[in-house]
Amino acid sequence: MTAAAQTRLEAELAELAGSVPDPELPVLTLAELGVMRGVTMHEDGHVEVTLTPTYTGCPAIEAMSADIERALTGHGIPDVRVTTVLSPAWSTDDITAEGRRKLAEFGIAPPRPHSAGGPVPLTLSVRCPNCGSTDTELLSRFSSTACKALRRCVACREPFDHFKEL
Amino acid sequence: MSSTGTESTTATAAVLALGDDALILSHRLGEWAGHAPVLEEEVALANIALDLLGQARILLSMAGDEDELAFLREERSFRNLQLVEQPNGDFAHTIARQLYFSLYQHELYTELAAGNGPFAPLAAKAVKETAYHRDHAEQWTLRLGDGTEESRSRMRAALDALWRFTGEMFQPVDGLDVDPAALETRWLAALGAVLDRAGLALPEGPRTGAWAAGAGRQGLHTEPFGRLLAEMQHLHRSHPGASW
The missing domain is CATH 3.30.300.130 (Fe-S cluster assembly (FSCA))
Structure with missing residues (x-):
């Protein structure tokens, strides 16, 4: 009832x-x-x-x-x-499409979709949230919070956070 | 209040082994805050320490009150590997310790995550973090091993110095449903591959035996551990029951 x-x-x-x-x-x-x-x-x-x-x-x-x-x-x-709860473990694939859009707008490169477990091999390019260039490089796999990596755009030289794949 | 020590069940033995490894290594890595060679590395080591602390909290909570277990146990009640309590040393020592431990932890958690035992949910979560820890240690091993003559000799000295603490990782632990011999084979293969790429040889000499260290799982610890505990537990013991 x-x-x-x-x-x-x-x-x-x-x-x-x-x-x-x-x-x-x-x-x-x-x-x-x-x-x-x-x-x-x-x-x-x-x-x-x-x-x-x-x-x-x-x-x-x-x-x-x-x-x-x-x-x-x-x-x-x-x-x-x-x-x-821990199980099933959270993955960056659980971030919604709208969430990804907002991250990019906020200046944080959104995580790339997964293929396999563990860190994604750094072959897919990460797009600079400032100028949109795909020519970016990894500075450190760890950044201001546990969930982010630090990258730099080779084109506009701006450093930026990347929501790293988990 | 649950009892925090002497009457350990087999499940508790495994919980304390994994939980204490994570807690103590987290504390050691935290000691780098303010001292790391570059800012990015300071942030990286603190991030790894934070992951380990999160794992430790979940594990110790499976055995009792996390604060009581972390701050009120005596040295002989801790079940961590002697490897993780070793001092940070120079940066190469920290990286060698990270390499040995993160390869072990990643292999161990991969296996636990695939099973359906009590550690499976945590392991499935943590294995994604340990993949980054392992990657961090491997990248630095390559840079130091394949860097200058100075960095190479320091990395070699660090690998040699900590080698005798690695046999303990593959002793059976009550309640931990893994095959230690198979784990050791995978660990050696992974380690050998990284060292080979770094131009470094696998250290020689025994990794266990009557003379060697290797009784952390039984509560026997090395001399630096007492000082670590004193620092880690001092505040909590000085102000019993304090809260924010």
């Missing part, structure tokens, strides 16, 4: 939680980043939101949890619990 209503409420809450901006890349929502795994309304009235981390050590996960709790509490849900 209430199953349909609950599902609708869950969908509504999932959309709300998914619209929370990523704390480190605020141009992206958590849904666009692909880290939202589900929202469940439990019998005792508490709402469980499941998230998956981008990297196991990603410190943003705690801020994400707090932001989701705040968003749902503000929507009238008194008891919100955010849990993290």
Whole structure:
């Protein structure tokens, strides 16, 4: 009887939680980043939101949890619990097309699609988010956050972050 | 509160082995902050340390309270490899330690990820990170081995110095469902290939044995480990129960 209503409420809450901006890349929502795994309304009235981390050590996960709790509490849900799940592991392929577009607009080269597991061999070119040139070079596989690599555009000489493939 | 030590179940032995490896190496790599030779490298080592810390938190939480396990255990209760507790030394020592360990961890996690045991979800996640750690260590091994005479001799000295700590990685651990001999074969093959490309030879000499180090998994550690623990645990022990 209430199953349909609950599902609708869950969908509504999932959309709300998914619209929370990523704390480190605020141009992206958590849904666009692909880290939202589900929202469940439990019998005792508490709402469980499941998230998956981008990297196991990603410190943003705690801020994400707090932001989701705040968003749902503000929507009238008194008891919100955010849990993290590891499996199936998050991949940069989980970033939505809209998320990729926003990353590029924000000056971060989006990740390339995967073929196999592990780091992608650096044969496909990464496009400079500033001038659009594909003539770019890797400076370091590690950058300002765990999920990014540092590159430089050979054409316009600007350094830029690349959301590296995982 | 769960007990944090003496009555380890077999599952706990494996959890502590993997968790302590990640925790202690993370701490060692963190010591490079503010001291790395170039900014990019500082960031890279801190990123690798952060990945390992994330793995350690998940693993130690499988065995009990992560903070209690990290900050309130005595030296003899830690089950990490002696390799990961070795001091950073010069940059070549850090890279040699990274090369030995990341090749091992990557092979180990690849195997655990393919199974359906308790470590499979974490391993499936972490193996994607360890691929980058391995790549980082390999790139530096090539640069140092194939660089100047100075860099080459330092890399060779570092590989030799840490060689005796590598046998321990392939001793069986209770609760860890892998074939150590097969793991060792794959590790040696991968290591040999990198060193060959770098123009470096596989070190000689025993990697285990009565004389050699190799009892970290039993809680026996080398002299530098006590100082590491003192620094890592000092703040937590000085302010019991403190929070932000």
